[in-house]
Each structure stands twice: as structure tokens, then as C-alpha cells.
Amino acid sequence: MTRTLLRKELCQHWLALLLLCFLMFAGYGLILAGRLISGEAGSVFESLRMFIMVIVVLGGLVLCHRLVVMEYAARTQLFLEALPVARWRMVAVKYVIGLGLMLGIVGIALAASCAIGHRNEILTPRFITILAARALSATLFAYNFFFLMGFLGRYRLALYLTALLACFAVAQLTDLELDRFGPFALLDERFPYENDRVPWDALRTTWTLSALFLLLAVTFSLTREGTVATLLAEKMSHREKVFIAALLVGVTFALSVLDEKTKRAPFELHNAVTENRPGIVINVASQMSGEDTDAKRLAQHIADKLSSSRIYLGLAELPPVFITRRRDLDANRYERGQLEEASGLHVQANFGASEFDRDNFAAWLLREALIVQSDGRVKYEPKMWVLDGFAPFYFAQEQAAAPPAQNRTLALRALYGIEMGFTPSDLRRWHSFRERVGEDIAGGVAWSGLRTIARRQGPESCQRFIRSVLGVSVPKDFRALQHERSASLDRLLLMEAGVEFNTLWAQWLEELAAARNLLASELVRIPKLTGEVSFAPLSAASRKISYHVRIEPARGDTRYSFLYHQLPAFDEEVAPQSIRREQNLYAQRPNGELPQSFTRGARLYWTFSLEVPELRCPVISGWKREEIR
Amino acid sequence: MPLNLDPLATTAPALSQPAALLRTHGLTRSFGRVRAVEDLDLTVHAGEIYGFLGVNGAGKTTTIRMLMGIIKPDAGRIELLGEQTRRTTIRQKRSIGYVSQEQTFYPWMTCRALGRFVGGLYPTWDAVEFERLLRVLELPPDRRASQLSGGMRVKLALALALSPRPALLILDEPTSGLDPVARREFLEIIQRQAREHHRTTFFSSHLIDEVERVADRVGIIHRGRMRYEGDLETLQASVRMVRIAPSPRLQNGIELSQTQPESDAPSLPPPLPSPIKSNPEVPLPPQFEVLRDDTRNGARILVLNASPAAWDAFQVPDAQVSPLALEDIFIAMVGTAIGPL
Numbered sequence: 001m002t003r004t005l006l007r008k009e010l011c012q013h014w015l016a017l018l019l020l021c022f023l024m025f026a027g028y029g030l031i032l033a034g035r036l037i038s039g040e041a042g043s044v045f046e047s048l049r050m051f052i053m054v055i056v057v058l059g060g061l062v063l064c065h066r067l068v069v070m071e072y073a074a075r076t077q078l079f080l081e082a083l084p085v086a087r088w089r090m091v092a093v094k095y096v097i098g099l100g101l102m103l104g105i106v107g108i109a110l111a112a113s114c115a116i117g118h119r120n121e122i123l124t125p126r127f128i129t130i131l132a133a134r135a136l137s138a139t140l141f142a143y144n145f146f147f148l149m150g151f152l153g154r155y156r157l158a159l160y161l162t163a164l165l166a167c168f169a170v171a172q173l174t175d176l177e178l179d180r181f182g183p184f185a186l187l188d189e190r191f192p193y194e195n196d197r198v199p200w201d202a203l204r205t206t207w208t209l210s211a212l213f214l215l216l217a218v219t220f221s222l223t224r225e226g227t228v229a230t231l232l233a234e235k236m237s238h239r240e241k242v243f244i245a246a247l248l249v250g251v252t253f254a255l256s257v258l259d260e261k262t263k264r265a266p267f268e269l270h271n272a273v274t275e276n277r278p279g280i281v282i283n284v285a286s287q288m289s290g291e292d293t294d295a296k297r298l299a300q301h302i303a304d305k306l307s308s309s310r311i312y313l314g315l316a317e318l319p320p321v322f323i324t325r326r327r328d329l330d331a332n333r334y335e336r337g338q339l340e341e342a343s344g345l346h347v348q349a350n351f352g353a354s355e356f357d358r359d360n361f362a363a364w365l366l367r368e369a370l371i372v373q374s375d376g377r378v379k380y381e382p383k384m385w386v387l388d389g390f391a392p393f394y395f396a397q398e399q400a401a402a403p404p405a406q407n408r409t410l411a412l413r414a415l416y417g418i419e420m421g422f423t424p425s426d427l428r429r430w431h432s433f434r435e436r437v438g439e440d441i442a443g444g445v446a447w448s449g450l451r452t453i454a455r456r457q458g459p460e461s462c463q464r465f466i467r468s469v470l471g472v473s474v475p476k477d478f479r480a481l482q483h484e485r486s487a488s489l490d491r492l493l494l495m496e497a498g499v500e501f502n503t504l505w506a507q508w509l510e511e512l513a514a515a516r517n518l519l520a521s522e523l524v525r526i527p528k529l530t531g532e533v534s535f536a537p538l539s540a541a542s543r544k545i546s547y548h549v550r551i552e553p554a555r556g557d558t559r560y561s562f563l564y565h566q567l568p569a570f571d572e573e574v575a576p577q578s579i580r581r582e583q584n585l586y587a588q589r590p591n592g593e594l595p596q597s598f599t600r601g602a603r604l605y606w607t608f609s610l611e612v613p614e615l616r617c618p619v620i621s622g623w624k625r626e627e628i629r
Numbered sequence: 630m631p632l633n634l635d636p637l638a639t640t641a642p643a644l645s646q647p648a649a650l651l652r653t654h655g656l657t658r659s660f661g662r663v664r665a666v667e668d669l670d671l672t673v674h675a676g677e678i679y680g681f682l683g684v685n686g687a688g689k690t691t692t693i694r695m696l697m698g699i700i701k702p703d704a705g706r707i708e709l710l711g712e713q714t715r716r717t718t719i720r721q722k723r724s725i726g727y728v729s730q731e732q733t734f735y736p737w738m739t740c741r742a743l744g745r746f747v748g749g750l751y752p753t754w755d756a757v758e759f760e761r762l763l764r765v766l767e768l769p770p771d772r773r774a775s776q777l778s779g780g781m782r783v784k785l786a787l788a789l790a791l792s793p794r795p796a797l798l799i800l801d802e803p804t805s806g807l808d809p810v811a812r813r814e815f816l817e818i819i820q821r822q823a824r825e826h827h828r829t830t831f832f833s834s835h836l837i838d839e840v841e842r843v844a845d846r847v848g849i850i851h852r853g854r855m856r857y858e859g860d861l862e863t864l865q866a867s868v869r870m871v872r873i874a875p876s877p878r879l880q881n882g883i884e885l886s887q888t889q890p891e892s893d894a895p896s897l898p899p900p901l902p903s904p905i906k907s908n909p910e911v912p913l914p915p916q917f918e919v920l921r922d923d924t925r926n927g928a929r930i931l932v933l934n935a936s937p938a939a940w941d942a943f944q945v946p947d948a949q950v951s952p953l954a955l956e957d958i959f960i961a962m963v964g965t966a967i968g969p970l
Contacts, residue, residue: 004749012737079733081699083750084722225700 001085005093009067016066020059021105027055028109032116044117045131045192051109052138053187060102060139060146067094068150072233077226091221095214099143106139107132127195134186134199137206141183144213151220153232158244165248169255182206269322275299277307279317284351285324294352298323298361305362306369309394312463313471319372320344321365323351331355334364335577345372360616363391370470377480378470382489384430386469388439389446393454396447408522411515413444413615415523418512420622424505427489438609440617448515452508457497465497522614527551527558529608529621535629541600543628546593549608549621551586558586560610561618564594567603567625574605581609598628649708650675650797650829651696656705658691665691667853669705673797673831678823680844681833684963688853689833690730693801696831698722710796723751726790726798730805732782736775740768740785744792751793762788766818780811787818791828798822798830804839816843837956851963861955866937868920868958873929874947914939920961932961 010017031054032047071077071094080090110132114123121127149156170176179188182205221229236244272283273295284299286292302321310318322337322344329335331353337346345368349361367387370378378387396407417437422445426433434442454462469492474483490501497504516523531549538544547562562582565574584592598604608621651673658666666688673679683689694700696707698717706713709721717725734743740763748754763770766784768777777785783803790798800819804812820843822828834840840847841861849857857864913919916939921932932953935943943950953961 001750004746007749008735008746011742012735074736075733076735078729078731079735082697082727082729083747084719085750086719 002089002093005085005090006097009093009097013066017063017101020062021101024055024059024105025109027051028112031055043121043192044113045121048109048113048131048135049187049191052106052135052142056102056106056139057142059105060098060142063098063102064143064146064150067098068147069153069156069233072151072153072229075230075233077230081226087222087226088218091218095147095217098147099140102139102143103136106135110135122195124195130194130196130198131191133203134191134194137203137210138183138186141206141210141213144210144217148213148217148220151217151229151232153229154234154236154240155232155244158248161248162251165251165255169258173255173258182209269324272322273299275303277303279310279315280307281320282306283320283322285322295323295325298351298358301358302362302365305359305395306366309366309391312394312466313370314467315373315471315473317373318369321369322346323365324348325352326350327352332357332360333576334361336368345369359395363395366391366394374470374474377474377484380484381430382428383469383492385427385433385442385446385449386466387446388430388434388443389448389450390466390470392443392447393450397454397459408519409614409616410444410447412519412522412526413441413617414448414512415516415519416526416615416619417441417445419523419528424501435623437622438618438620440615441619444615448512449504449508452511453493453497453499453504455511456504456507457499461497461499465492468492468496525553526612526614526619527553527555527610529560529610529619531608531621533604533606533626535598535600537600538597542597543600544593544597545604545628546591547606547608548591549586550590551610554586556587558610559583560586560608562592562594562606563609563620564604564606566598567605579605600628602628604628648675649673650710651831652708653692653696654706654708656692656695656707657703658695658700659703664853666695666702666850669850669853669855671848671855671858673829674846675829676823676827677845678819678830678832678843680840680847681831681850682835682837682840682847682959683833683850684835687835687850687963689835689850690801691853692850693799693831693833696799697725697727723753723793724796726793726795728783728786728790728798728800728803730801730803732774732786734774734782734785737773739771739773740777740788741770743774743785743789747789748792753793753795755792755794758794759788759792762791779806780808780815783807783811783815784818787815791822794826796829798828800830800832802833802835804834804836812839819843837959841955849959849962856962863937864958865952865955866940868932868934868953868961869940870951870953870957871929871931871933871945872949872951873931873945874949913945914943917943932957 028047028051031050032044035047035050077090081087110128113131114128117123149159152159167178170178178184182202185199185202186206220232269283269285271286273286273292275282275284280303282299282303284292284295284302286295302323306318306321320343324337324346326335326348327350329348329350331350332355334347334349337348345365347365347368350356351358351361367390370387370390378384392410396410420437420441422433427449430442433445437445450462450466453465468487472483472487474480493499493501493504499507529549529551531547533545533547535543535545545564549560549562551558551560560583562584563579564582565579567574582592582594584590604626605623606626607623609618610620611618649672651671653669653671656666656669657664669688669692671679671681671692681689681692691700695702696709696717698719698721701716706715707717708714709717710724712721714721735746738746744756744759744763748756748759760770762768766788768781768785768788774782774785787800787803790800798819804815807815816839819830819832823830823843832840832844844861846860847857847864848855913933916935918934919931920934921930923930940950
């Protein structure tokens with residue numbers, strides 16, 4: 001009986017299933033090839049993640065439409081019911097065929113990913129098990145969801161929209177992070193890298209939800225002799241269409257109103273000096289007694305800088321800024337504070353210190369303000385260099401028409417950066433480039449790019465281009481994804497700056513070459529750092545870490561730092577305040593040993609750093625992630 | 630004795646009758662507040678064609694869906710091939726051939742492919758017989774179901790129902806939507822099957838003439854309850870129309886003192902009497918049951934139900950007794966305004 005049903009399903013859908021398999025594998029191939037060509041292929045499993053998130057979800061939707069919706073819409077299940085076939089068996093055959101196919105496709109894609117990635121990745125059985133558990137569980141969840149929706153007949157489209165709206169509402173109106181929840185957490189950014197920790201919580205949630213969806217699907221298909229599913233499969237009446245459309249419009253409207261109302265109140269900083277400009281509010285914490293001239297001057301300076309930047313970018317406003325004093329910080333180090341219950345940007349700086357550089361601080365603050373204002377969208381990696389280059393570019397724009405060498409410091413930073421190796425793909429993998437050369441040097445490189453556009457295409461073209469990247473307000477939902485897809489860097493360059501990327505790249509290199517000719521003698525004097533770490537066993541499970549640095553050319557009073565941080569199980573952006581530092585005089589101690597011991601198998605994030613007065617910033621040997629062996 | 634129209638008191642089959650192939654006991658099914666079938670008892674004997682009559686919405690399809698195990702009765706039991714169950718099992722369904730009211734075949738399947746598919750579900754499937762039926766019924770084997778006419782679809786359903794050589798064939802208003810030629814052809818096939826293969830057939834319809842043509846016994850269902858079960862001759866002998874001539878002494882009703890049959894009175898007046906009007910002045914013997922009562926042109930028109938023996942002893946002055954056609958009997962029994970019998 002089962003075989004007969006199975007044969008019937010395969011006869012009915014063989015062409016569609018074949019086509020679906022082909023399209024899904026083709027989609028996987030395209031994602032893989034696209035990432036390789038664009039140079040985004042950090043891990044081959046990132047392509048697998050994209051494949052599951054997009055292709056498998058669409059595949060599940062199509063498959064369940066074929067298997068369930070078509071059967072009930074054509075009422076052919078009534079024919080089956082008249083035959084000696086149990087209703088549950090009919091449903092089970094459909095479920096098993098669809099699920100088997102989906103899991104099979106994902107399994108093959110996983111195997112292909114492992115085959116492709118085994119040369120570059122360490123594929124332990126545990127890693128593969130975790131990958132398989134994540135991929136297959138997410139697939140199970142998606143399939144069960146669409147299988148259930150299939151039985152909801154004419155209401156399924158409305159429910160898809162409702163689900164999207166619900167996700168949107170959760171993301172916008174609550175502090176819940178969907179990507180940390182169940183099936184979404186399985187496909188988060190840790191997917192390609194998590195090789196140690198089995199995400200049991202997410203797996204349990206996913207399995208529970210999948211079981212619930214299946215139970216509901218079975219209930220709908222079998223309750224009252226299947227009449228519920230049969231009735232739901234009937235076409236929607238005009239009255240229902242109008243009602244559902246009105247309901248969805250109403251809910252959307254209500255959500256937008258709620259979104260407005262739930263905006264958090266600005267942070268309140270007591271005893272603060274406040275400076276207001278149109279669209280700008282700067283609060284600087286002042287001393288408890290007496291007039292705080294430092295705070296007042298800083299507030300005015302920052303307000304002026306941010307105000308002119310806001311106008312340049314065409315933004316209506318920037319988030320309110322709250323600056324508090326931290327005397328334990330170095331004068332050139334600034335930190336973000338956390339505002340859990342209020343909106344705005346809270347930063348900490350030692351602005352009373354004699355070496356405190358207000359321009360440098362304003363440049364850093366502008367970058368942070370733009371990140372907050374855009375909800376992080378401006379950190380989208382392929383365009384992030386514009387963010388890094390904007391503040392130094394804008395604050396030095398009075399000299400925009402002059403050759404780069406006139407802004408010696410920034411030009412030296414840019415030249416130093418490209419000597420570490422700089423290719424077009426570094427623009428698309430800007431995070432990696434920043435880790436390789438350091439934030440300030442990367443900022444210098446980015447500055448030189450914007451400056452090239454301004455010099456070659458004109459300041460207005462450059463402004464239009466920068467506005468299109470940093471000055472556009474995009475809602476923080478699926479529309480942001482669509483925006484980034486439709487507004488690629490190449491397209492924006494062409495549309496706004498009137499230059500193709502390849503042309504710009506050639507011009508950029510020409511500008512840098514010209515600058516190098518002018519600054520070559522200074523550039524060779526700037527030291528370069530290299531170094532390594534070694535692990536000495538203390539016991540079977542613990543290691544002592546020692547390091548060795550080389551600085552060329554070295555100076556007698558060179559003081560370098562060894563910066564390190566023990567990484568958690570998965571890769572994510574490392575907060576600056578979590579990085580530890582060991583400082584030594586190079587002439588006396590080119591080697592060092594960390595005081596604490598480390599667990600074998602843990603991962604160390606490390607670099608050597610050196611303050612270079614000519615650059616007015618530190619240079620680094622390049623951040624490295626290394627397993628403690 | 631009047632003919633018993635109470636399904637609870639349906640008489641047991643005579644000893645000479647063949648064994649019951651299908652029997653239901655107190656079958657009941659509701660949809661929400663609506664009682665579609667209530668306490669239904671019916672018996673189908675082996676080898677007979679059973680006509681299941683009822684107006685639209687009487688409960689025929691619900692009964693058949695319960696017999697097919699598609700829906701479950703709220704109460705009652707089904708006895709099929711000697712096995713009594715609450716709900717027809719898959720194993721029992723394999724011995725039933727079923728033609729539903731509406732043929733929802735897979736449109737992409739050809740006639741032959743449908744035979745292969747359905748055949749896989751019946752262990753007794755006779756592929757040779759199916760091919761023969763396709764030929765006999767003039768069904769193109771390689772034509773898709775979506776390209777078949779209404780008549781051809783019913784024939785295909787019949788071929789699919791007959792090919793497993795079922796012990797019982799259940800047809801749910803199979804001829805509705807067919808033109809008269811196709812309907813006659815279909816009925817002839819049913820009769821031939823019953824005659825040549827002694828196929829027990831349970832056949833629901835709201836068309837009296839086709840039941841009259843093919844059925845050995847009938848069951849009349851109304852508002853979910855069985856009104857009559859038995860053969861057609863007994864039914865026609867039991868239900869008759871009585872016309873009572875108008876009397877000059879008539880006051881406040883009818884006084885039945887003279888018998889004055891009207892020679893020109895039609896044996897079957899075209900318009901039936903309207904539903905019963907309670908009239909205590911009609912002095913009917915107690916074994917007569919009034920199905921309809923009306924006054925027309927001063928004459929009293931009654932449809933009465935009684936046993937043939939009671940009719941033999943019927944002595945009412947001025948009364949003219951006429952037989953009724955099956956259709957008139959059916960309408961008299963299931964008329965919408967008829968109260969509980």
C-alpha cells in the first residue's frame with residue numbers, strides 16, 4: 001500500500017522533484033562560485049549556511065506546495081479516501097518523501113562542502129557532527145513549518161505574511177534577538193566556525209518546534225476525518241480576502257505606530273554641559289563643582305564637528321552623544337559605554353588629559369555616531385572602508401584639492417598600509433584588512449581612497465557617493481538586505497561618483513604612487529613589526545605562552561606592546577576593552593612570557609603594537625588567531 | 630396492520646431471504662448541531678440491488694461515507710460480511726467497490742494509469758477484467774482523466790470499482806449529472822453486473838424512476854431517519870390515495886356517510902394533497918395512518934398508509950381509493966411539512 005502511494009507521488013511529481021533538485025544544487029553552486037569569485041569565501045561552510053537560509057527554505061516552500069497544497073486544492077485526497085488507504089498513511093508518505101528529499105539534498109551539499117573545504121579547514125568528526133546537526137535540524141524545522149502551512153490551505157499566504165510581520169515586530173519592538181533563538185541561532189554567523197560547542201539549547205528548541213509543527217500538521221490533516229484540511233483548502237471568498245487584507249494592513253499600521261511609540265527615551269546625564277545644534281545634542285559630564293571649561297570646550301568642539309558632518313552627509317540628525325570622563329584611560333584611547341534602557345551614544349574618554357586630541361576624538365566619535373545612527377548598517381563589510389575613511393577625510397577636507405602628501409600623517413598611514421599588501425578584495429574583506437594593518441592604518445588607506453575620488457571626480461561627486469553609503473536611512477529589517485544587494489559598491493561608484501571601480505582602483509594606485517615618491521624617505525624610517533608566539537607545556541592540558549618580536553628599523557627607546565585576548569569558542573568582533581596588554585622596551589626585552597597559563601586547545605588572539613610618532617597612531621604586526629597547542 | 634414506517638421497528642428479513650451482506654444498527658452521525666443520520670438501521674441482502682432513496686440532504690451520502698469508513702459514526706455499528714465494527718476497516722474496504730457522487734481522479738493520470746494505481750491497493754484486483762471493462766465501457770485507456778467527459782468519468786469510476794471483484798458495490802448517486810442516454814446505459818450496466826455476477830449493489834439516488842427500474846428493495850431515508858425499508862410492491866400496496874366526495878351536510882369538516890365514487894375522478898390526480906391538516910372529524914380506522922390530508926373542490930383527499938389486509942377491509946362511505954405511483958408515494962412520505970409519523 002505504501003509502495004503504491006510512494007509510486008503515485010513519484011509519478012506525479014518526478015519532473016518537479018528533479019527540477020527542484022537541479023535548481024537547488026545549481027543555487028548552491030552559484031552561491032559557492034559567487035563567494036569564491038567575489039573573494040568573500042572565508043569558509044566554504046558560509047556558502048552552506050547561505051544555501052540553507054535561502055535555497056533550502058525556498059525549496060521547502062515549493063516542495064510542500066507540490067505535495068500537500070496541490071493535493072488538497074484539487075480535492076484529489078477525496079479520491080484516495082474512498083480507496084482502502086488509511087488517511088494517516090497518505091499524509092505520512094508525503095511527509096517522508098519531502099523530508100527525505102530535503103535532508104538528502106542538504107546532506108549532499110554538506111558532503112560537497114566538506115570535500116571542498118578539507119584542504120583549508122580542519123574537519124574533525126566533532127566539527128562535522130556539529131555542522132550536520134545544525135544544517136539538518138534547520139532543514140527539518142523549515143520543512144515541518146511549510147508542511148504544516150500546506151494544510152492551512154487558503155490561509156497560508158496570510159500566515160506567511162503574518163510570520164514575517166511578527167519577526168519584524170520582534171526585531172523592531174523588543175529587545176529579543178531572533179538570531180539567538182532556536183533555528184535562527186543554528187544558522188547564525190557561528191555556523192561555519194563552531195567546531196567545539198554543540199548548540200544543545202538551539203537544537204532542543206528547533207526539535208521541539210519541528211515536532212510541534214508536525215503534530216499540528218497531523219492534527220489538521222486527520223481531525224474530523226480530514227474535513228478541516230479539506231475546508232481550509234477551498235478558495236478564499238471575496239469577503240475573506242477583504243477581511244484578511246484589512247487585518248494585515250491594520251496590523252502593519254499598528255506596528256508602525258508602536259515602533260514610533262516604543263523608541264527609547266534619550267539617556268539622561270546629570271551635571272552635564274550640553275551643546276545643541278540642529279539635529280545634534282552633545283552632553284559632556286562636568287565636574288561636580290565649579291565651571292568645567294574642559295567639558296564646555298569639548299562639547300562645543302564636538303557639536304561643531306558633528307553638525308557640519310551631519311549637513312555634509314544630508315542626515316536629519318545624529319544620535320545624542322553623552323561623554324563621560326574616565327581618568328584611568330590613556331589620552332588617545334576611547335571606549336563605548338552601554339545604554340541598556342535609553343537611546344543615544346555613550347562614550348568614555350580622558351578628555352582632561354594634556355595629550356588629549358580633540359580632533360582625533362571627534363573623528364572616532366563621528367564614526368561611532370554613524371554606526372549607532374544606522375543601527376550598524378554602515379559596518380556592512382564591502383562598504384565599510386567608506387565609514388573608516390570618512391572621518392579623517394571630512395575633517396581634513398579643507399585641503400581636499402591638494403595632493404595627499406600635504407596631509408602627511410594620513411598619507412604616511414595609507415602608504416604604510418598598502419606596503420602590508422593591498423588588493424581590491426581587501427576592500428570587500430575590510431575586517432580582515434583592518435586586523436592585518438590596524439584600525440588607524442586602515443583608516444588612512446580608506447582616507448586615500450575617498451581623497452582620490454574627490455581629487456579625480458570632484459568634491460561634489462565624492463560627497464554624493466559618501467552620502468549614498470553613509471547618509472541613507474534604511475529600516476533595520478529585510479529591506480536592509482535588499483538595499484545592500486541593490487546598492488553595491490560598484491553601482492554606487494558608477495551612479496554617484498561617475499567612475500567604474502577598476503578605473504578608480506587604477507587612479508587610487510596612481511595617487512598613492514605619487515605620494516610614495518614624495519614621502520619615500522620618511523616611509524622607510526617607520527618601523528615594521530613581526531613576531532611569533534610559542535607554547536610551552538606546563539602539563540598535558542595547560543600551556544605557558546612566550547612571545548618574540550622583531551622591529552625594523554629599531555630605535556633605542558622603542559617601547560612595544562604585546563596585545564592578546566583569549567577568544568571564546570566562536571569568532572566574533574573583539575571588544576577593544578577586552579584586550580590585554582604587556583609593554584616592554586624593545587632593546588631590553590624583545591622576548592616575553594605571559595604571566596598566566598592557558599588551556600591547551602583554547603585560541604589566542606594576539607598582535608604586537610608600537611606607537612609611531614610620525615603616524616600619530618600605533619602600528620601592529622597584524623592580529624592573529626592561533627590555537628594554543 | 631399498517632406498514633411500519635418506524636425504522637426502529639423494521640421487520641427482520643423473512644427466512645427465505647438470503648443472508649445479509651451489510652447491516653447497520655443505530656447508525657448516527659451529526660455535524661455540529663445538525664443530525665445528518667439518526668439511528669439508522671438498514672439491511673442489504675447478498676445478491677440484491679438495494680435502492681437507497683432520499684431527497685437532497687436526507688443523509689444518503691453521509692450514510693455511504695460511514696459505510697465506506699471515510700467518516701466515523703457517532704453511534705451505531707456496521708456489520709459487513711459478517712464482521713461487526715464501529716467503523717469500516719481498511720480490510721473491509723477492500724471488499725467494497727465504490728463510485729462516489731463526484732469523481733475526483735488525478736487529472737494527470739490516464740485511465741490505464743488509474744487502474745494500475747488503484748490496483749495496487751486491492752489484493753483481489755483483476756487487471757484483465759479492468760482492461761475488459763475499459764473496452765466494454767468504451768473508455769480510451771491512454772486518455773487522461775482530465776480529458777474525460779462526465780459520463781466517461783462515471784464509467785471509469787465504475788470500472789475501477791468493479792475490477793477488484795468486490796462483494797459489495799456502493800454507488801452514491803452515480804447518475805447525477807449524466808444525460809438520459811448515459812444514465813440509461815449506466816443503469817443497464819449495473820443491472821447486468823447484478824444479474825450476471827450476482828453482485829450485491831447498494832445504490833443511492835433521489836430519482837425514483839431509476840430506483841424503480843433497477844432496485845429489488847428500497848430504503849427511504851428522510852431527515853436522517855429510515856422511513857421505509859422493503860420491496861416496492863409492498864410499498865405500493867400499502868400507500869394509497871382516498872378521495873371522499875363532498876357532502877351537503879358537511880359542516881366544520883367531513884361527515885363520511887355516503888359512498889359516491891366519481892366515475893371521472895383521476896386515478897392519480899396530478900397535484901398531490903397538501904400536507905396534513907389535523908382533522909379529528911375523519912373517522913378512520915386506527916390501523917390507517919394519514920400521510921397527507923387535504924380538501925380540494927370540497928372533496929377530501931387523503932394519502933393513507935396501511936397493510937394490504939387493512940385495505941381489503943376498507944369501508945368508508947363516499948370514498949374512492951386509488952393506487953399511487955412510487956414517485957407520489959415517495960413525495961407523500963418525505964414531504965417537507967410532514968410531521969413525525
